[in-house]
Amino acid sequence: MSAARTRLIAALDTASYDQASQWASMLEGKVDAIKLGLEFTYACGLDAVRTLSERHALFLDLKLHDIPNTVAAGLKALAPIRPFLTTIHALGGPEMIARARGALEEAFNGGPDRPKLLAVTVLTSMNEQSLTEVGIDSTPLEEVVRLGKMAIQAGADGLVCSAHELTALREELGHKPELIVPGIRLVGNNVDDQKRVMSPTQAAEAGADWIVVGRPITRAEDPAAVAQAIQDELKTASS
Template sequence: MAGARRTGLIAALDTADIQEATRWARAVGPHAGAIKLGLEFAYANGLPAVRQVADDAALFLDLKLHDIPNTVAGAMRSLAPVRAAMLTVHASGGRAMIEAARIECDAMPVRPLLLAVTVLTSLDAEALHETGIAGGPRQQVMRLARLALGAGADGLVCSPHEVTMLRDALGAAPVLVVPGVRPAGVEIGDQKRVMTPRQAAAAGADWIVVGRPITRAADPAAAAAAIAAELA
């Protein structure tokens, strides 16, 4: 099943600088299927700048909304003009919150994929235990995945280490977007549950998200091209 999937590259443009983000977006555009802008950029520059930098590229707007259902619904309505291809909420916000987000996504002129973030790739079993969650990342990812998909999410954001487990349990339908991907030999930084692009693709990821190995490379376009070639 995993071998028949085509895995796309999302280039994460994690910066507060509009000029830098624009330069990166233009460089990686021919090689990435989408670009990701997140909290750092959106908070620094606002939603009009998000749309400006994305231009014609498919946009993964990764704001990880997490609040009471009414507030998340209102936030989703505010995001409609951005015309994102993918939007994120935290699965731990619960069923009612995800359902409210789905209703607003369905009402948007350009319907985005609603993705539920399961367990952040910076968290391991010890970090989860500190927050009162027993059983480790895999068990928590599966709990949240079933909850989120049942509430209307189109897919999930998970670490590469949970992709095979989710495919085996949930099948081919959920869109799996996978951060925590690092080319072989690249420093993993603050990520704790990582794989290479080829490994994540083989496991069944629909999209991999790669940031610093592209944007901090001497030649971001070449770095993106190399990852795209590895996926192909």
């Protein structure tokens, strides 16, 4: 997948196969990929994930976090789904990340179809108070940069972060790591349960390779039109 400009991933967060299928059909040709996560996968199963992603590039966002052997085995089991992006939690540590990367390399024989391994840094629903409550005495920016550097050194291809950390991560890590940004909201949108948000243009200008947009698209009266408007905005930002 090329990331010459910031690309758009639509998050199809629902427990309903019919609803997700309807969204996927509406958005065909309007988005660069779809994201399926915990809600859809747990409710509908991996066969449904495979079927729904037949006409879309797939970001499989299950955020694995366990002992290294379990995460490695889990990723091998997910290989037949053939996502192009998949996630683990950076807080699993360097050994878990390295084993995860190794499992994907083995499953895909080191070939170009290997899914890119993304490490989730600090969830976009968290802020400094949230980190303090779980015993982390640093700002979200400090924690994202710390975890991000560790994850890339351990073998992750990229990171999931908020747009607010993009500039700092690019300064620390350069342009090679893939940076994927959820928590994108359109101007005037409700931020829902997100705390660290930005607009598509802001994220693109800050260096995002991919943005993930869920409710602003799926709750719209015309999801395809909103997706197209975001794509137009991203093209303008990259020109």
